[in-house]
Amino acid sequence: EAEYLQARITVARFYAANLLPGVAGLAPAVTAGFEDLYAISPESLAG
Structure with a gap:
């Protein structure tokens, strides 16, 4: 287990050093156009 x-x-x-620093730069792309x-409507997505 150790x-x-x-x-x-x-x-x-590794995640903290290599992936997390890029998160702030992705925020505009993720939140743009929401x-x-x-x-x-949720109903139209339900099919």
């Missing part, structure tokens, strides 16, 4: 937990910590460190999405 080896598994150490691997998880290593993955978390008005169009909310214009669709």
Whole structure:
């Protein structure tokens, strides 16, 4: 179990060092144009 937990910590460190710094730069792309999405009724998405 200790080896598994150490691997998880290593993955978390990699994620924090390499992926999280780019999140702030993606925020505008993720939040832009959300008005169009909310214009669709949930019923029409249900098929």
